[in-house]
Amino acid sequence: xxxxxxxxxxxxxxxxxxxxxxxxxxxxxxxxxxxxxxxxxxxxxxxxxxxxxxxxxxxxxxxxxxxxxxxxxxxxxxxxxxxxxxxxxxxxxxxxxxxxxxxxxxxxxxxxxxxxxxxxxxxxxxxxxxxxxxxxxxxxxx
Numbered sequence: 791x792x793x794x795x796x797x798x799x800x801x802x803x804x805x806x807x808x809x810x811x812x813x814x815x816x817x818x819x820x821x822x823x824x825x826x827x828x829x830x831x832x833x834x835x836x837x838x839x840x841x842x843x844x845x846x847x848x849x850x851x852x853x854x855x856x857x858x859x860x861x862x863x864x865x866x867x868x869x870x871x872x873x874x875x876x877x878x879x880x881x882x883x884x885x886x887x888x889x890x891x892x893x894x895x896x897x898x899x900x901x902x903x904x905x906x907x908x909x910x911x912x913x914x915x916x917x918x919x920x921x922x923x924x925x926x927x928x929x930x931x932x
Contacts, residue, residue, distance in 0.1 A: 821851035824912075832915070839918050847871065847901035847908040857896045860916030864889045864899075869908035873899040883910075 828842040847853070847869075855876075864873065865888045873889055874880040876896040883889055891897060901908035 821848040822846070822853060827911070831918070837918055839916060841912075841914040841916065843912040843914075845910055845912055849901060849903050849905055849907060851908070852900040853898060855896060855898045857894055858891065858914065858916075859893060860914050861893045862891050863913040864891070865911045865913070867909040867911060869901065869906050870903060871899055871908045871910060872902055873897055 823846045825844040825846075826841070827844050828840065830840055832838040832840060844867075864871075864883070866883045866885050868885050870885075871883050872880045873883065873891075874897060875891075881889065882902075
């Protein structure tokens, strides 16, 4: 829990240090849509919640360098997506594939197709209201 708090504080400092002139990210350009499927407190743990998103990336959409203060599992429903953690080679996922990303892992992901959408479900278990994405300066090339 202490490590998670440190990550949240570090991520907050990073976000607050990003200049107002930073580029607009793909999801702010409507090429990425997030539809909430579930947000519910976990029984017996009122400070914890589960969040499930249905996420669609238009052809070529990119979610640049970011992290989640909570662990997240991605499950590809359709299309093909590429996930890349800082310092590691990209991982390509196809429909039916899943990927677990530990809390605080800096990564980016994108839809490499020029014609097909990428659709995946995101599963997050987090402290209440802490499951959001925290954007970081971009430095991953793809």
